[in-house]
Amino acid sequence: MSKVEWYGDKVYAEYSKIINDRVLKAAMMIEREAKKSMGSSTASIMTGLRSGAISTDAISKSKKLKRGKSGKFHVASLPGGPPNVDTGRLRASVSTNHSRSVAPRGQVGPKANAGDGIGKPISGEHNFVVVVGTNVDYGKFLELGTGRKARPWLRPAFEKIIHSAKNFILSPVNK
């Protein structure tokens, strides 16, 4: 008499682990893209990408260039595009966290303040939830605008990555 053994639970657990790993990697791709999109203020000055070329000699003479919070000269990015980095706090604070993480907050870079970073999302027993973002206040104001023109940095990164991320998550599992 032949015997049938059921490995459904084991397969489900294995498959869930692989998919969850992929979802987390996709979220990290979005995080990386968001950080990468934030331009360097210095690069903007040197290349004149923002609003016409500005020579380095002109930097100290120009009244339009203001020092940012970091004390360095800061050139705001073009409205509608991602913000230029001044102190680096926002960029360092952009983080990823997931519902099965043991860490209460996503890992943040050295320039972020204590307490920055995304908290652990809550999910049901079988759901795996991933979040990407920041808890730095002005991140929201840059993303959505406040009467001044917005400088979205998270949504463009999401839209840029999501198509390839979906393909990556749903690609066949070779096990």
Next chain:
Amino acid sequence: MKVVYEAIMDLAGADMIFDATMTGGLHLQQQEQQTVNEPTYPYATFFKVTQVPEYTFTELGENMTVQFDVFDNSSSVETISDAAVVLKDCFDLASLVVDGYDHIFMKREWETEPMSVNGVRQISIQYRLTIQKSR
């Protein structure tokens, strides 16, 4: 995407209720600088957040997200809430008619709670525009 912006402005312009409620008007990116007077509230602005091309075997399309913002400075949250409702009535599931495009469809994705910055309240509403170009 000038044609799309124009179609959005035309749609709002043709809506009498929108016109009457949004006394400060609808503006691309930002309301014009007022040299003397304060801006007229409530008013709305819109801008393109993202635009990603989408290719299928038979279609050439664009996947575009547009954010509308409604601003108001009155002490009551009622005015801005009413203005947001009127904006949604105007643009929810709207089809834009533009030469060179077969189909432009607007779908609302989310909106924020009113947030206040320097005494001016703001509600942000995001729409996704599915755009199919004529071939």
